[in-house]
């Protein structure tokens with residue numbers, strides 16, 4: 001890879017060489033984080049050239065990209081210059097300069113997905129308004145801009161009340177929960193105040209108890225028969241969960257969905273992803289229908305991740321959409337015939353979509369989050385990866401981020417195997433902490 005500082009002189013929109021790859025269109029990616037890195041990995045297999053725009057010299061994708069332009073994806077001039085070297089422009093983060101993208105499109109630059117999609121999605125409130133106008137089921141939401149209407153929202157929706165930043169949100173960093181009316185001022189202040197652009201959502205209760213509950217219940221032998229009945233009929237109906245569906249749309253508008261997965265969040269951050277989701281088929285169908293409807297209302301090619309809530313009473317509500325590859329699709333690299341990254345490239349390059357179905361019966365993905373700052377954090381992560389090397393079916397991904405911070409996504413591990421229980425057991429054995437003095 002080569003780094004340069006944005007003059008664009010040495011590159012072409014199409015790789016003119018006769019050999020070429022599957023496509024000789026140069027793909028420009030706004031952002032060079034872990035998603036950009038994994039896009040580069042998929043591109044390399046097909047010999048497709050990817051150039052990235054990211055301000056950080058040693059960003060995760062920099063070592064794998066064909067070229068890395070050091071510059072901000074939120075700076076109109078930088079994006080305009082960058083676009084000159086790309087045959088198609090795409091994103092690995094939605095917090096880019098959407099106004100510039102809309103202007104570039106008018107000048108004939110090919111953005112996939114379309115700038116209008118990025119503009120709608122990057123403002124989570126606008127996104128909610130858009131989807132509610134499409135008749136897509138969502139948790140109730142309301143814009144707030146002063147204490148009086150925030151209190152009003154609290155009366156309407158009750159507590160706990162979810163307060164969210166409209167913009168620049170990721171990994172739950174723009175979210176905060178008020179448990180009582182008295183907490184509202186401090187929660188609003190923690191999110192930067194009303195000037196920052198806030199809205200509220202009704203709290204959606206979903207608890208994931210299927211596993212723990214069944215373990216407890218199974219331990220009562222005499223209850224076995226009743227439990228079998230419960231597990232098969234009602235248990236998964238009255239326990240909610242978070243689901244995600246990745247929908248790919250090609251340039252010819254053909255659509256293809258990856259299997260519905262279950263995502264388990266801890267402190268608002270994605271923690272574990274299980275594929276396929278352990279929910280009844282009718283729920284899966286509902287999730288796919290809503291996801292497809294949401295994606296149909298947005299313009300452009302690429303993969304889109306649709307985050308959903310499954311409520312205790314069996315409703316499926318849309319949480320948010322990401323217009324790009326997503327954390328809930330990392331597992332597809334090892335578990336599906338076509339990964340979400342390859343699918344995204346196929347979609348934006350006008351190639352046929354690949355087969356998104358699973359080639360392994362079960363997969364589980366675990367995010368490696370920073371547990372400590374600096375060296376201590378690196379040490380813990382390296383220990384975990386060392387352990388994973390000994391686990392059958394485990395695949396390590398380390399993003400090579402220059403700095404370790406608490407709760408930052410540093411890497412992930414995907415375990416594939418012959419059944420849901422086996423991959424879960426393998427993950428349990430990976431995460432078992434050695435108790436002090438056990439040597």
Ligand code: ATP
Nearest residue numbers: 139162169170171172173174201202203204265268
């Ligand atoms: P991402 O990293 O996915 O972009 P984000 O910062 O945009 O995250 P959200 O997706 O809005 O944040 O919320 C993060 C998590 O917080 C959700 O996955 C869910 O676990 C929880 N959450 C969000 N909204 C609600 C809600 N209305 N009720 C209950 N829990 C919620």
Ligand code: MG
Nearest residue numbers: 169170171320
């Ligand atoms: Mg988000």
Ligand code: MG
Nearest residue numbers: 171307319320
């Ligand atoms: Mg989210």
